[in-house]
Amino acid sequence: MNIFVLIKQVPDQGAKAGINPDGTIDRARAKRMLNPFDRYALEAALFVRRLYGGTVTAISMGPPPAVEVLYEAIAHGVDQAILLSDRRLAASDTLATAYALYCTVRYAGAFDLVFCGLQTTDGDTAQVGPQLAERLQVPQITYCEKFEIAQGAIVARRVIEGGAQTVRCPLPAVVTVANSAPRLAYKTLRGARRVQQLQRDEAERSRVIRTVNLDDIGADPVRCGLKGSPTIVAATEKVGEIGGNCTLYQGKPLQQLVDDLLAAQVIAPELVKQ
Amino acid sequence: MSTKQVLIFVEQEDGCARPVAFELLGAGRMLANKLGAELAAFVACDSVGELPETLVAHGADRVYVAEHPELATYRTLPYRRVLIDLIAAMDTPPHIVLFGSTTTGRDLAPRIAAYFETGLTADCTELDIGPYEHTNAQDPSKVGLYPDCLYAIRPSFGESLKARILGPWKNPQMATVRSGVMVPLAPDATRTGVVQSVPVHLESADLQLVVAETLRSLGEQVELQGAEVIVSGGYGLGNPEGFALMYQLAACFENSAVGSSRKAVDAGWIAHAHQVGQTGKTVRPKLYIACGISGAIQHRVGMDKSATIVAINKDSNAPIFKFAHHGIVGDLHQVIPELIRQLKLQKTSTPDTSHVATHSL
Numbered sequence: 303m304n305i306f307v308l309i310k311q312v313p314d315q316g317a318k319a320g321i322n323p324d325g326t327i328d329r330a331r332a333k334r335m336l337n338p339f340d341r342y343a344l345e346a347a348l349f350v351r352r353l354y355g356g357t358v359t360a361i362s363m364g365p366p367p368a369v370e371v372l373y374e375a376i377a378h379g380v381d382q383a384i385l386l387s388d389r390r391l392a393a394s395d396t397l398a399t400a401y402a403l404y405c406t407v408r409y410a411g412a413f414d415l416v417f418c419g420l421q422t423t424d425g426d427t428a429q430v431g432p433q434l435a436e437r438l439q440v441p442q443i444t445y446c447e448k449f450e451i452a453q454g455a456i457v458a459r460r461v462i463e464g465g466a467q468t469v470r471c472p473l474p475a476v477v478t479v480a481n482s483a484p485r486l487a488y489k490t491l492r493g494a495r496r497v498q499q500l501q502r503d504e505a506e507r508s509r510v511i512r513t514v515n516l517d518d519i520g521a522d523p524v525r526c527g528l529k530g531s532p533t534i535v536a537a538t539e540k541v542g543e544i545g546g547n548c549t550l551y552q553g554k555p556l557q558q559l560v561d562d563l564l565a566a567q568v569i570a571p572e573l574v575k576q
Numbered sequence: 577m578s579t580k581q582v583l584i585f586v587e588q589e590d591g592c593a594r595p596v597a598f599e600l601l602g603a604g605r606m607l608a609n610k611l612g613a614e615l616a617a618f619v620a621c622d623s624v625g626e627l628p629e630t631l632v633a634h635g636a637d638r639v640y641v642a643e644h645p646e647l648a649t650y651r652t653l654p655y656r657r658v659l660i661d662l663i664a665a666m667d668t669p670p671h672i673v674l675f676g677s678t679t680t681g682r683d684l685a686p687r688i689a690a691y692f693e694t695g696l697t698a699d700c701t702e703l704d705i706g707p708y709e710h711t712n713a714q715d716p717s718k719v720g721l722y723p724d725c726l727y728a729i730r731p732s733f734g735e736s737l738k739a740r741i742l743g744p745w746k747n748p749q750m751a752t753v754r755s756g757v758m759v760p761l762a763p764d765a766t767r768t769g770v771v772q773s774v775p776v777h778l779e780s781a782d783l784q785l786v787v788a789e790t791l792r793s794l795g796e797q798v799e800l801q802g803a804e805v806i807v808s809g810g811y812g813l814g815n816p817e818g819f820a821l822m823y824q825l826a827a828c829f830e831n832s833a834v835g836s837s838r839k840a841v842d843a844g845w846i847a848h849a850h851q852v853g854q855t856g857k858t859v860r861p862k863l864y865i866a867c868g869i870s871g872a873i874q875h876r877v878g879m880d881k882s883a884t885i886v887a888i889n890k891d892s893n894a895p896i897f898k899f900a901h902h903g904i905v906g907d908l909h910q911v912i913p914e915l916i917r918q919l920k921l922q923k924t925s926t927p928d929t930s931h932v933a934t935h936s937l
Contacts, residue, residue: 552906
């Protein structure tokens with residue numbers, strides 16, 4: 303099995319540092335982390351290798367510090383990694399991102415499965431997986447939460463509104479993994495040692511983690527970055543602090559508080575079960 | 577077809593449109609009116625029945641129908657094929673194409689956008705039409721004035737910002753729209769429209785994926801979106817048993833449901849299907865009772881359109897009191913049993929307006 307998993311470094315929105323007063327993210331100062339949704343994709347990729355053998359390659363696109371998430375993936379047991387890093391990718395929307403990742407996958411070689419997180423916590427679009435599948439001209443299984451592989455096909459359970467669906471699809475395919483799928487296990491001791499080794503041994507590091515640019519992967523720069531993006535963020539507006547009109551009930555005996563609330567006819571009588 | 581068009585994708589099951597389709601028709605009608613455009617709906621199915629008439633009554637001027645046995649259940653590739661064929665066959669592509677931000681819409685829309693190399697804005701909460709002048713000389717080919725640009729507005733950065741995303745350089749301009757946000761039109765049976773059958777040519781490659789089984793309502797059914805009253809619990813409940821209290825309170829109301837914040841779901845206290853907010857459901861009940869929910873922005877965007885919001889929280893500085901209409905500052909484990917007791921009293925006593933008047937003084 304030749305398994306690819308796409309992962310992304312995102313700003314840690316839980317950390318206060320790196321958040322501008324207007325609520326935007328100062329990406330230079332923000333604490334960074336592996337996109338939480340990608341942890342499920344990593345687990346799925348490693349699960350396939352555990353059961354069916356093969357090689358797992360983690361692929362990421364981002365500025366040089368994004369290599370941190372590739373180290374993290376290696377610590378979890380990924381075999382090798384590719385970082386696509388190029389200034390010409392700045393301001394890529396999902397279409398341009400999917401194109402650049404498509405070129406990276408093509409560069410990385412033949413595959414049986416490409417796993418992606420359902421979405422990222424910074425973009426929240428859930429678009430790159432299906433857009434990549436479209437470029438690769440392969441079927442996709444989105445919202446996958448459980449699967450097995452048999453006779454060259456993947457049989458998967460995917461989440462749908464109010465339920466689930468079981469589908470069967472021949473390989474190769476792109477799979478986006480839901481966050482109801484199994485959680486990523488702990489880093490392995492072997493993985494941690496591997497990372498230590500890579501940090502010491504530069505030759506080995508550049509063999510295991512390849513850093514490539516648009517020219518290396520044969521991508522057309524016009525289809526990347528700002529130029530290749532059909533959408534732009536034209537304006538942002540802080541979600542206003544509304545309210546200040548809340549009627550607070552406090553500082554009285556409990557019974558009186560509830561009594562006051564109900565007396566204010568906050569709860570329409572017709573809503574109450576008779 | 578040279579008329580300007582707004583096209584919406586209709587999700588259907590067994591010949592019935594899913595609720596988001598009517599919401600898209602409502603949003604699409606508004607956009608079409610502003611553009612002086614036709615509102616078209618696209619349905620793929622095995623047998624369309626009376627669905628086109630229903631869609632016309634809810635605002636469509638034209639309904640494109642692709643009927644084929646292989647289109648009975650939604651699958652990415654066959655649906656992709658018929659929708660791409662439809663758009664590609666038009667003299668001018670639709671000005672705008674809208675999908676629901678559902679597991680189906682988010683599966684299909686990106687593939688269509690990638691095929692046509694056009695922009696797609698995800699999970700919009702507002703849509704509008706307006707002019708846009710692009711002056712950014714970094715990309716001279718895009719500079720110009722665009723009079724009829726789709727304003728696709730969506731929350732970003734953990735919902736602390738609203739971003740307006742534009743892509744007027746190429747049609748169709750596409751968006752997925754968060755379900756539960758747009759308001760459907762009241763049906764008007766006197767409306768008339770054109771029903772147009774579209775050809776279906778599927779290739780064997782489109783049929784590689786097969787659906788073995790579809791199960792709805794696995795486990796407990798959570799009807800948050802149709803509920804008039806939602807009793808929602810957060811991390812302040814303290815433990816999973818706290819949700820028993822939520823169910824007791826919900827039981828006091830007709831047509832109620834139990835919701836939750838993300839933290840309670842992440843803690844494993846309740847299933848994700850109950851989650852209200854950014855990564856859960858968007859709701860707009862008549863009454864929303866938030867218990868032990870601090871009111872993070874991610875939760876707020878899912879429920880702040882509720883007609884009346886009542887918050888119960890120990891911390892009088894909790895952000896939820898900034899946007900709730902009424903708030904009780906107190907321990908929910910004491911407040912809620914008292915609230916239940918008084919609601920039960922209310923129902924046993926006949927409505928007594930003098931009682932209300934006395935206490936509101």
